[in-house]
Amino acid sequence: MAAxxxxxxxxxxxxxxxxxxxxxxxxxxxxxxxxxxxxxxGLQYLKPDLxxxxxxxxxxxxxxxxxxxxxxxxxxxxxxxxILEDEAQHEVVGLKLGNLIFWVLTAAVAVVVLVxxxxxxxxxxxxxxxxxxxxxxxxxxxxxxxxGIVVSVLTFFYNVAATFSKGRYTGIGGVxxxxxxxxxxIYLAGMFYTTNISIDQYWWWWVIHLWVExxxxxMVACTMAxxxxxxxxxxxxxxxxxLYIEVALMFGSGILxxxxxxxxxxxxxxxxxxxxxxxxxxxxxxxxxxxxxxFDAGANKIKxxxxxxxxxLIAHAFGNFFxxxxxGFMHTLxxxxxxxxxxxxxxxxxxxxxxxxxxxxxxxxxxxxxxxWRGKVWMAGDQIGNGWKWKWSIGLLNLGMVGMVMAxxxxxxVQSQIERAIEGSTWAGYFAAQAHPxxxxxxxxREIFGVMFAVGFVLLxxxxxxxxxxxxxxxxxxxxxx
Amino acid sequence: MATNQWxxxxxxxxxxxxxxxxxxxxxxxxxxxxxxxQIAAGSKRVPAYSTINFRIEYKYDDSRHAQVPVIxxxxxxxxKELSEQDAEALVKLGKLTTQSKNCMNCHTLLxxxxxYAPDLTKSWLDPNWGTKExxxxxxxxxxxxxxxxxHNSMGRRMPKLGVTDEEARGVVAFLKWMxxxxxxxxxxxxxxxxxxx
Numbered sequence: 001m002a003a004x005x006x007x008x009x010x011x012x013x014x015x016x017x018x019x020x021x022x023x024x025x026x027x028x029x030x031x032x033x034x035x036x037x038x039x040x041x042g043l044q045y046l047k048p049d050l051x052x053x054x055x056x057x058x059x060x061x062x063x064x065x066x067x068x069x070x071x072x073x074x075x076x077x078x079x080x081x082x083i084l085e086d087e088a089q090h091e092v093v094g095l096k097l098g099n100l101i102f103w104v105l106t107a108a109v110a111v112v113v114l115v116x117x118x119x120x121x122x123x124x125x126x127x128x129x130x131x132x133x134x135x136x137x138x139x140x141x142x143x144x145x146x147x148g149i150v151v152s153v154l155t156f157f158y159n160v161a162a163t164f165s166k167g168r169y170t171g172i173g174g175v176x177x178x179x180x181x182x183x184x185x186i187y188l189a190g191m192f193y194t195t196n197i198s199i200d201q202y203w204w205w206w207v208i209h210l211w212v213e214x215x216x217x218x219m220v221a222c223t224m225a226x227x228x229x230x231x232x233x234x235x236x237x238x239x240x241x242x243l244y245i246e247v248a249l250m251f252g253s254g255i256l257x258x259x260x261x262x263x264x265x266x267x268x269x270x271x272x273x274x275x276x277x278x279x280x281x282x283x284x285x286x287x288x289x290x291x292x293x294x295f296d297a298g299a300n301k302i303k304x305x306x307x308x309x310x311x312x313l314i315a316h317a318f319g320n321f322f323x324x325x326x327x328g329f330m331h332t333l334x335x336x337x338x339x340x341x342x343x344x345x346x347x348x349x350x351x352x353x354x355x356x357x358x359x360x361x362x363x364x365x366x367x368x369x370x371x372x373w374r375g376k377v378w379m380a381g382d383q384i385g386n387g388w389k390w391k392w393s394i395g396l397l398n399l400g401m402v403g404m405v406m407a408x409x410x411x412x413x414v415q416s417q418i419e420r421a422i423e424g425s426t427w428a429g430y431f432a433a434q435a436h437p438x439x440x441x442x443x444x445x446r447e448i449f450g451v452m453f454a455v456g457f458v459l460l461x462x463x464x465x466x467x468x469x470x471x472x473x474x475x476x477x478x479x480x481x482x
Numbered sequence: 483m484a485t486n487q488w489x490x491x492x493x494x495x496x497x498x499x500x501x502x503x504x505x506x507x508x509x510x511x512x513x514x515x516x517x518x519x520q521i522a523a524g525s526k527r528v529p530a531y532s533t534i535n536f537r538i539e540y541k542y543d544d545s546r547h548a549q550v551p552v553i554x555x556x557x558x559x560x561x562k563e564l565s566e567q568d569a570e571a572l573v574k575l576g577k578l579t580t581q582s583k584n585c586m587n588c589h590t591l592l593x594x595x596x597x598y599a600p601d602l603t604k605s606w607l608d609p610n611w612g613t614k615e616x617x618x619x620x621x622x623x624x625x626x627x628x629x630x631x632x633h634n635s636m637g638r639r640m641p642k643l644g645v646t647d648e649e650a651r652g653v654v655a656f657l658k659w660m661x662x663x664x665x666x667x668x669x670x671x672x673x674x675x676x677x678x679x
Contacts, residue, residue: 045598048638053629056641057598058587124579124649135581137595171492175499193581195574197660198521198528201592202514237492244495248502255506264603264668265592266521266528272666274513338670342593342601415597425669427610430600431634 005375006471012375016081016092016163021373022102023078024366026109028461030071031359033113035450035457037064042450045443059120062133062140063113068354069138070109075362076216079223080160080176082365087226090167098159105152112145129193136200138208139190146191153184171240175247176222183215198266205261212353213282213324214254220316220361221246221289227313227364231304233478234296242292249285257282260332264341272334279332283325293317305478306371306379308390308467312364315398319356327352327405339420344412344442352405363460370467371475378473389463396456403449411442523570527664531569534559534658539677540607548667554678559655560618569655576656579649588640591660593668599640606654606661607674614675618654625650 010018041060044050051060081098085091092098115132122128129135130143141149157180164173190207194200225239259275293313297304304310327349331340340346367390371379383390415433423429433439488494524530529551537554558564564572580586586595589602600608611617624631626647628640645653 041598048636052639053641056588058584058596061596061598062584062587121584121643122582123644123646124575124582124652126578128582129578133582133584135584135586137586140584140587171496193578195531195570195577196521196523196528197577197591198663199518201594202517202521204594241490241492241495244492244499247499248495251499251503251506255503255510258510262517264665265594266663266665267517268520268527269666271517338668341668342590342595342597344597347597420670422671424671424673425601425604426673427600427605427608429673431636431638434638435634435636 005474006377006468007375008373009375010373012373014085014091015095016084017369017372019092019095019098019102020078020081021369022099023074023081024369026106027071027074027078027362028366028464030067030074030109032457032461034064034067034071035454037061037067039447039450039454042443042447046440046447055117056120059116063116065138066116066140067113072216072354072358072362075358075365076219076223077156078369079362079365080156080180082369083172083223083226084160084163085167087170087173088163088167090163092159093162093166094155094159097155101152101155105148108145108148108152112141115142116140126193136190136204139204143191146187150184150187150191153180153187157181157184170236171243172222172225175218175243179215179218179222183211183219186210186215201265202262202267205258209258209261210255212357213257213328214251216358217250217254217285217320217324218247220320220358221250223361223365224289224293224313224316227309227361227368228293228296230368231306231309231313231478232296232300233304234300238296242288246285246288246292249281249288253278253281253284260334260337263334263337276333280329282332283321283329286321286325290317290321300478303478304380305475306367307381307383307387308379308394308463309364309367309371311390311394312360312367315394316357316360316364319352319360319398321356323349323352323354323356323405339416340412343415343420344408344439345416346412348405348408348412351401351408355401366464367467370464374468374471376475377468377471378475379468379471380476383467384470387467389459390467393456393459393463396452396459398456400449400451400453400456403452404446407442407445407449409442411439411446414439414442529553529659529662530566531573531659532564532566533662534569534573534655535563537678538606538658538662540604540661540672540674541677546667548670549672550664550667551662553662559658560651569659572652572655573659575649575652576654577652579645579653580656583643583645592663592665598638601669602657602660603663603665603669604661604672604674606658607672609673609675611675617675621654621657622647622650625653 037060041057041064044057119132122132132142134140134142161177164177186207189203221243225243228234228239229236256274256278259271260279262271262275331337331345371377414436418436419425419429419433423432521528533553535558537557539552539554540549541552543550588596588599591602611620625645629642633639
């Protein structure tokens, strides 16, 4: 079924991949929304009257972080559908249902965003939590949407489980399936109301932490393993052994690493030791992943079939290590966290980690998808125009992100010093830090690098739409250098 | 190179992954079982909702090397002593209001949330409210109509969120109750409103 090289043709995709690209396109739209609302929120630090009482900081910031959660999840769901038929050697079971659920879920996301933007807040009743906004950071989606999400992911889980069962279970497939079960199961821990804020935050961290520092990491370890096989031609046995090692290290450190969120929310003091110890171990699997990726790339002499994807996979390995590992460890020990908890340090770490660990690998998959969609087109070296668009966009996105991260870290130092250590976190202490010229300077640099990031994003969209368009050469499949 | 060593076999690492994951999860569940009763409302660390009937202070404890909440003499919120049930209802109204008004995407509570506005963990004890006599009414008034109040030198202001009088009182009750939670000395070096010695 070799279609014309370079032409966008859905005949080039298998059933799961056709569904995957829908998830990918929606993910990119939401990524754009994340960038836009991030820029507005950042600007409000500098110009507080901007959109005051029209589109306040809390609304913009909520859309900023929720768009992120949803686009990253869409990227993951898409990536799983992308690899599913190839991994299981069987077509996706229940694909029609999967398609229907995609539209239902996307419609629900659209309604939630519109309500966030135009209704914004409700009265202090449980009905507000059910219909408008749950008011808990990252999982603000109202309860009706939670239920919709649960139904959607159950369907998704059925698609994946049934496909592997009817086809074959690989190591990647087995890990993926168990990880999905955990990922979706944990979401239930965030679906109840309680007046006791200590209990509230205890379970809230089960969702947030056990997602981003455990199940999401294993999810991208799976997609990374598949990508290394496809792009570099690494042998399955090698990636699967590494995957098991990473799962052991990731869950071994990450599950009890949740303790670093239990220092200050009312929970007993023994969490200091547990949280400090296990979160100190959390960077280890991330080092292992860097070693794995770089070793495999070196062993294959970096000869690969898709240069933009390979570049983003390398960005993922380093971004995950620095953003999640180093930046997380920097302020995770309770003796330091006492001063940094809830300051711009957290924002610096959050930006670096989510981008480094998750945005990068999703973008890598977008390039894998475009290559296939255009009929397995050539995307290695000597691309048309020397591949300037992908090179500039990866440069601007990474430099923009690192610039934002550094700027927020400077502000974070000022804040933890002045507000926390000296002034003791009072109202006056908070604003003494926020008004300090060093802090303000950090916020300006954050916005400037944010604009750089946005330019990189626009270039990324343009490149994804055009990469391989006028190419006449076919992709050369990556071969293992055994 | 021999590839059949135990440390290079898939089955060894698969089993390791399963045992490590299962073991960690079991430990987390056991710790959760131990922690939850210790943070139930009415426990030593997280006092009952009726604590809003009492004076709350934040004092340095020599043995713990940290400030801890100290519950003192009767000092009912809004001058009216509430039963445990009524106190819980009022705090619940306040907590629901903080959620439905999306406070957490500007403020932090127990240090968690967004960083655009001050942390609320000990806001009940903040010297910004002037004197203890004025505090309750100032807080209610501020929450209801923040737009035209003085916030800071930078022009950053809280928006008017349509909070009713009853909801604002609930929020103040919630904030007072939250300040009584033992947060292991967070925030550090906090300088509270006038206290008894």
